[in-house]
Amino acid sequence: MNPRVRKRLWVIATYVVLSFFAFIYLVPFIRSFIASFMTWEQASAYPPQWIPNPFTLINYVKLFRLELFPRWILNTAIYAGIIVAGNIVLTSMAGYAFARLSFPGRDALFSALLALLMVPAFITLVPNYIIIYRLGLIDNILGLALLGIANVSSIFLMRQYFLSLPQEVFDAARLDGCGPVKAYFYIALPLAKPALGAVAVYQFLGAWNAFLGPLIFLRSPENFTLPVGLSFAFARTMWTEYTPIIAGSLVAAAPTILLFIVLNKYLIRGIAITAGKG
Amino acid sequence: MARVLLKNVTKRFGSVVAVDNVRLEVKDKEFMVLLGPSGCGKSTTLRLIAGLETPDEGEIWIGDRIVNEVDPTERNVAMVFQSYALYPHMTVYQNIEFPLKMARVPKHERHRRVIEVARFLGIEDLLNRYPRQLSGGQQQRVALARAIVREPEVFLLDEPLSNLDAKLRIRMRFELRKLLHDELKVTTIYVTHDQVEAMTMADRIAVMNKGRIQQVGSPREVFEKPQNLFVAGFIGVPPMNFLEGTLVEVEGRIKLDLGEYQIEVPSNYWSILKNHVGRTIVMGVRPQDVYISIKPVKGWYKAIIVGYEPLGTETYIHFTIDKKKDYIAIAKDVDTIRLGMEVYWHPNPNRLYFFDKNTGKALY
Amino acid sequence: MKPKPFSQLSSKPKRLLEKKKYREALSALLLISLAAGLNIVFGYFAMFFAFYLSFFKWDYIGPMEFVGLKNYEVIVKDIIRGLSGAFYTFAPFYTGLRNILLYTAIVVPVQTILAIILAVFANQKIKGVQFYKVAYFLPAVTCPVIVALIFIWLFMKNGFINYMIQFIAPGFAPDWINDKNYLLYAIALVAIWGTSGHFMVSFLAALQSIPRDVYEAAMLDGAGPFRRFIYITLPLLRPMIVYVVVMGLIGALQMFDLAWVMAGSSGGPGGAGYTIALDIYNEAFIKLRPGVAAAKSVFLFFLIFITTYVFQKKYRVLPR
Numbered sequence: 001m002n003p004r005v006r007k008r009l010w011v012i013a014t015y016v017v018l019s020f021f022a023f024i025y026l027v028p029f030i031r032s033f034i035a036s037f038m039t040w041e042q043a044s045a046y047p048p049q050w051i052p053n054p055f056t057l058i059n060y061v062k063l064f065r066l067e068l069f070p071r072w073i074l075n076t077a078i079y080a081g082i083i084v085a086g087n088i089v090l091t092s093m094a095g096y097a098f099a100r101l102s103f104p105g106r107d108a109l110f111s112a113l114l115a116l117l118m119v120p121a122f123i124t125l126v127p128n129y130i131i132i133y134r135l136g137l138i139d140n141i142l143g144l145a146l147l148g149i150a151n152v153s154s155i156f157l158m159r160q161y162f163l164s165l166p167q168e169v170f171d172a173a174r175l176d177g178c179g180p181v182k183a184y185f186y187i188a189l190p191l192a193k194p195a196l197g198a199v200a201v202y203q204f205l206g207a208w209n210a211f212l213g214p215l216i217f218l219r220s221p222e223n224f225t226l227p228v229g230l231s232f233a234f235a236r237t238m239w240t241e242y243t244p245i246i247a248g249s250l251v252a253a254a255p256t257i258l259l260f261i262v263l264n265k266y267l268i269r270g271i272a273i274t275a276g277k278g
Numbered sequence: 279m280a281r282v283l284l285k286n287v288t289k290r291f292g293s294v295v296a297v298d299n300v301r302l303e304v305k306d307k308e309f310m311v312l313l314g315p316s317g318c319g320k321s322t323t324l325r326l327i328a329g330l331e332t333p334d335e336g337e338i339w340i341g342d343r344i345v346n347e348v349d350p351t352e353r354n355v356a357m358v359f360q361s362y363a364l365y366p367h368m369t370v371y372q373n374i375e376f377p378l379k380m381a382r383v384p385k386h387e388r389h390r391r392v393i394e395v396a397r398f399l400g401i402e403d404l405l406n407r408y409p410r411q412l413s414g415g416q417q418q419r420v421a422l423a424r425a426i427v428r429e430p431e432v433f434l435l436d437e438p439l440s441n442l443d444a445k446l447r448i449r450m451r452f453e454l455r456k457l458l459h460d461e462l463k464v465t466t467i468y469v470t471h472d473q474v475e476a477m478t479m480a481d482r483i484a485v486m487n488k489g490r491i492q493q494v495g496s497p498r499e500v501f502e503k504p505q506n507l508f509v510a511g512f513i514g515v516p517p518m519n520f521l522e523g524t525l526v527e528v529e530g531r532i533k534l535d536l537g538e539y540q541i542e543v544p545s546n547y548w549s550i551l552k553n554h555v556g557r558t559i560v561m562g563v564r565p566q567d568v569y570i571s572i573k574p575v576k577g578w579y580k581a582i583i584v585g586y587e588p589l590g591t592e593t594y595i596h597f598t599i600d601k602k603k604d605y606i607a608i609a610k611d612v613d614t615i616r617l618g619m620e621v622y623w624h625p626n627p628n629r630l631y632f633f634d635k636n637t638g639k640a641l642y
Numbered sequence: 643m644k645p646k647p648f649s650q651l652s653s654k655p656k657r658l659l660e661k662k663k664y665r666e667a668l669s670a671l672l673l674i675s676l677a678a679g680l681n682i683v684f685g686y687f688a689m690f691f692a693f694y695l696s697f698f699k700w701d702y703i704g705p706m707e708f709v710g711l712k713n714y715e716v717i718v719k720d721i722i723r724g725l726s727g728a729f730y731t732f733a734p735f736y737t738g739l740r741n742i743l744l745y746t747a748i749v750v751p752v753q754t755i756l757a758i759i760l761a762v763f764a765n766q767k768i769k770g771v772q773f774y775k776v777a778y779f780l781p782a783v784t785c786p787v788i789v790a791l792i793f794i795w796l797f798m799k800n801g802f803i804n805y806m807i808q809f810i811a812p813g814f815a816p817d818w819i820n821d822k823n824y825l826l827y828a829i830a831l832v833a834i835w836g837t838s839g840h841f842m843v844s845f846l847a848a849l850q851s852i853p854r855d856v857y858e859a860a861m862l863d864g865a866g867p868f869r870r871f872i873y874i875t876l877p878l879l880r881p882m883i884v885y886v887v888v889m890g891l892i893g894a895l896q897m898f899d900l901a902w903v904m905a906g907s908s909g910g911p912g913g914a915g916y917t918i919a920l921d922i923y924n925e926a927f928i929k930l931r932p933g934v935a936a937a938k939s940v941f942l943f944f945l946i947f948i949t950t951y952v953f954q955k956k957y958r959v960l961p962r
Contacts, residue, residue, distance in 0.1 A: 015768070017763050022773070028835075048802050090676050102670075103663075126695065127936075146680070168361050179665070181673070211785070231791075264775070267783075
């Protein structure tokens, strides 16, 4: 076969495969989005229908009749905000110290922290519940956030980033009069914007989507985050129709989806930094 | 006064001795070049002077005080790094201003000095740019400006030209020397592995190898009077030829026995070598001082051509005596040279070097 | 300038060294204390406390009573009951264990292979490839609870998935969520759909670090695309495959969110969606037996530790 024809065929085959998978990964979102504007009667019709008729916002209206729904959005935002802020401050400091300062036991401590990535969350669940309980922070977003404000993968990401900066810049700063702490504020932190951005986005996604932690550490419905709230409110027995659940799911997922679509290049590249540490 | 003095300074990294009992004096306003192959300890020496490393043993003096215990910032030294180490997130202005800001110099004073230095180096148009928007040569100037603005007594430069392209390197070589030595008149310690830089810029060169200073002297001295085999072999392009043999005395004449044949040692060296007869000696001769003839000449030695590299104005001729080791001669007129050809060679009798094989020391 | 006597000489440099190191260590301590402290408390202390707790009977309020291996006995008896065919409610841990092993055996290989395939195709230098990467990664940034909620609807008897399936396998239309024979598979499919995109990105990063000239050399040696994949891509991806499988194992063996939403905390019809993670949750927070929950979590810990350890031991190449 002519190599040019062969190449053309290969490209076409690639597009076919890529598009097939894109269909599989996207269709649940598309289908949900369309159905959220349908009556339940139409959304549950067989075979599936694709054009909302009548076009209705009733599902969203019903959703916001759930008194606590706005409250859950707010709670999730507060939780995510604390987690992002905490991680930016704490893990950039720790990552900098692990990467650029020397102190006794540094490598051992870092390995010990890294090993926590391999420890399943379930083993620490009950003890942490007891600790937070003893601190009187059960049913409090602060108590929940305390568990996640110094994420080990964030520390790892920050450390790798600071290691990748040239030593000479820090030497120059040393000669120009920066001690270890000054160098953190004047040199390391301003240079770490890309890594801080990555930490912020990953931690935001993680906090916004978290389920197990909020489920256990938050007790009263008005303190729930979105995933916990939705998982209870949308217990199937409570609803005769499913379209408001779909609408609620889409509203809850919208921030992460939008964030991802805006930052996709950045995010996909960022994974490259964290991956492969094993 | 800002002389720099290293007294028996030693620095170890684990079991590796990076700097081994170094004694070095750099005179006030002197341009000293630390020259050596990579890993010889020259950069570590520089970092010790800067205070970025702390010596395990010995004293470091700058001016008239011991600075072992002085913070790098207060040593009155400035350093230009190989990568320039400009702060990428600061403008050129902020880069130059940074050391003054850290030293809590008042703002209007900072401004005055930044502008002054920028003007002096001809970079006042670049002050609002970021380092990534500058060419290599411009970055180099900013790095210099950042160092100069502190008005240091001692200037340390770590391979500052190695990131520039060949053309710019030659120009900056000249300009750096003019700036630091002739205009600022500041004590300068300059690290490089490039002997051409060292020869053209230095007042004196300190040749280093394996953490030790091998020789300190003017460029002329280290070239013409190398003190040991390392210096002799390191300085000069192409490197010096070493012929190893036993010194013998035949009928009152001293000769070097190479195995294949004996080379007559010119009589002007006899007095030095008399006591070494019977020992293994290395004779050094620079390629520039090897004469080659395609016709037999009386008293010249046989050799076989194993290769030649024409470089335009001259040609490097590789020849062998024993078919194992080859030597280099530089010749101008080589039209008739062919591979495998038998030729005749002779060293310039006034430009020979002799070294003790065991100690490596030069015999003068 | 006279040199100082040697006696002073040896002590002085050390002092600066110590001062400098002391200052640096102090700064470092200041910078890491919070991050390290939190992780030591909530990571290591909690882990050791879980081991400790697993030997005690407790109700969170009263005094702790040492019971030796009693809590582990609960697990063993449960498994024995399960093996001898007891109804699932009488052997919850066994049910969860059996389910999660089957689930893991399906999810980890499929999601890993799928992620490699996606990555290889998405790594082609062709137009619009970023769109495909976004599409594949989108499920991974979406909350699992929300994904599960949407899929409950898609998996309904007359739902969208059965509609698509009838084009491939006419007549096959199970009631996924309500049929105990299909529930676990439905959960597994959702998990694969949700995580393969995430691991695809890991593989993309690994693929991009393979130097181009290696492929060019292979091409000159006469290897076609398929053989290039087998002889070059796969071996060079091996460290990343090990990493992805290990991370996949850790995630799959403690699967919780999807089961909670799709099957419910009691595991759905016939306990088909029950998992060890759900069982630990129920022990700790419904039956209020933290000691037993701790013992079960220790069991899960070792299950995960042993599987990942054995896998790494067997397949990990020497460190790069």
